[in-house]
Amino acid sequence: MRDRLIVFAKLLLYWMLFMLVARATFLAYNYDYSAQLTLGEILLAQFYGMAMDLSMTGYAMALLGLLLTVSTLLKGKWIHYALLSISGIVLITQILIVIVDIELYRHWGFRMNNTPFFYMGKGAAGSVDTWVAIKVLLIGALLGAGFIRLYFRWIAPSTNTLQPALKKSSLVLLLATASMFLCIRGSLTTATMNTGFVYFHTSKMYANHAAINVVWNFFRSLSSSSRVSYPEDFYDQQLTANYFQELYTPSDSTHQLFDAEKPNVMLIIVESYTAGVIEALGGAKDVTPRLSALCKEGILFDNFYASGDRTDKGLVGVLAAYPAQPNSSIIKFPGKTQKLSTLNQKMEALGYHTSFIYGGDADFANFRSLITASGFDALTEDEDFDSDLNTSKWGVHDGFVGERALQELDTATAPFFKVWLTQSSHEPFTVPAKPQFPNNSLDHQFFNSCHYTDSCLGAFIDKLKLRKDWNNTLVIITADHGHRLPGNREIQSKERFHIPLLFLGGVIKKDSVIHTVGSQTDIANTLLGQLDKPSPDFMFSKDLLGNNVNPHAAFFFNNGFGLVMPDKFLVFDNTAKQFIKEENVTDQDKNRAKAYQQKLYSDFNSR
Secondary structure, X not given: OHHHHHHHHHHHHHHHHXXXXXXXXXXXXXXXHHOOOOHHHHXXXXXXHHHHHHHHHHHHHHHHHHXXXXXXXXXXXXXXXXXXXXXXXHHHHHHHHHHHXXXXXXXXXXXXXXXXXXXXXXXXXXXXXXXXXXXXXXXXXXXXHHHHHHHHHHHHHHHHOOOOOOOOXXXXXXHHHHOHHHHHHOOOOOOOOOHHXXXXXXXXXXXXXXXXXXXXXXXXXXXXXXXXOOXXXXXXXXXXHHHHHHHOOOXXXXXXXXXXXXXXXXXXXXXXXXXXXXXXXXXXXXXOHHHHHHOOOOEEEEEEEOOOOOHHHHXXXXXXXXXXXXXXXXXXXXXXXXXXXXXXXXXXXXXXXXEEEEOOOOOHHHHHHHHHHHOOOEEXXXXXXXXXXXXXXXXXXXXXXXXXXXXXXXOOOXXXXXXXXXXXXXXXXXXXXXOOOOOOOHHHHHHHHHXXXXXXXXXXXXXXXXXXXXXXXXXXXXXXXXXXXXXOOOOOOHHHOEEEEXXXXXXXXXXXXXXXXXEHHHXXXXXXXXXXXXXXXXXXXXXXXXOOOOOOEEEEEOXXXXXXXXXXXXXXXXXXXXXXXXXXXXXXXXXXXXXXXXXXXXXXXXX
């Protein structure tokens, strides 16, 4: 019995050591974030994370402990090979999750869960840079080689020499195995293990994220992926109704921008166009010179924010005036999506002929479900282009898509409403243009892709201005979401969500800058306010040009949200159940923020 208990203890220490090394790997790989932590905070991340490490270790040890228990009843060498095989499978599985997570975190700002499965397919491969893939695979190989060697030097000799044991010793091993369920549970109280157990920092979310055991997080998300339901008691329902009504006060008039009554509308949603690459919005110089110049020709909304952090959420925000959610995406649920009112439906009701053009695969991330539910008259996607144009990892580059869009406008029936979703500025930032920023840093790779898209937008507008219906055309330019670059901003940073909104075209009376704080969800009622009147169907949308506006913008990231108001800003973390950033806010501002999320929770649940 003693030799089996020694093997049990060695295996437990082996997996705990792996968890600690995995966290150290995460911290080292994300060195730019880790550099913002003190040594004490890094050590605390390891210390607090051990509770979740022990929980994950408990799952592995429950199985391995049962095998050791059975080995007291069944003689033979089978236990040596069984432990080796199971441990090998567990090790490889965990290493794969670890190496995928260390890179994904740099892009998404949260530890890996079931989200990648939603983006698997042709489009997902477009984000994979060859060097990055080689780098993480090498890290995985080093982890694998190190821990396989450790197993064969430290554990395998003990399992290979296990002697037959008395059957009564199985009870002791069974008790040791049963104790692992306490480790799995994480406590003796009513609360079971969850990510909140390892949160220890009140302001640095990266420190808390580093403490999370990503393997535990991944498998827990798989077990709950089909049960998306938000709490109805996050905030008092009556107070929610009162505060939400204050946020969306009705307007009885609006400031008219157009010379035409029913202009053609071209809505361009640009991939990853963060304010950080637009000089007119305080971003880097010379990255998007054409767009910055166009900002002086139209109506620029310079305090405008994305609702979410991915394209699927941005499309819903723009086309359905519906906010992103903190740990799901409504586009994943076609049954809910089809119940949303959409801007396209409202435009068709006003007599517009509508179409959607995208150089990528419309099936990626369930885009097609939203486009179809919106009722667009026509959809153009990657397979509608000549195959020799489909050369990027994401499909057809923006220059070619822009030319196709112009061709389609030649035969479009007025008034038309056309949506163009670009894609060339998506990672891995490979574009058919000479680099303008020679440095091979990620920032400069991103700048080069944005510069290319900017040149495509400029060329498109130049040709649009030559059309005879230019004076009856409105162009709306915005982004699907912001970006961590430049500067690798944290996911809860409001600068990461700051994006452009520009109205321009022959119908615009004069150029101007609007400072009103707004969100993607406001595009719908702001446009409808100019063409007819705002729609009450868009409860999360306000007319930014209305006479009675409560300026604000809510944005959502993985299990958290922020609210931007004039000269005010706050961020709430749902896992920590606390505000983690506050700038000039009052208790009333906090209550409004909570009311916004509760209203979204309840509405999502009801659809």
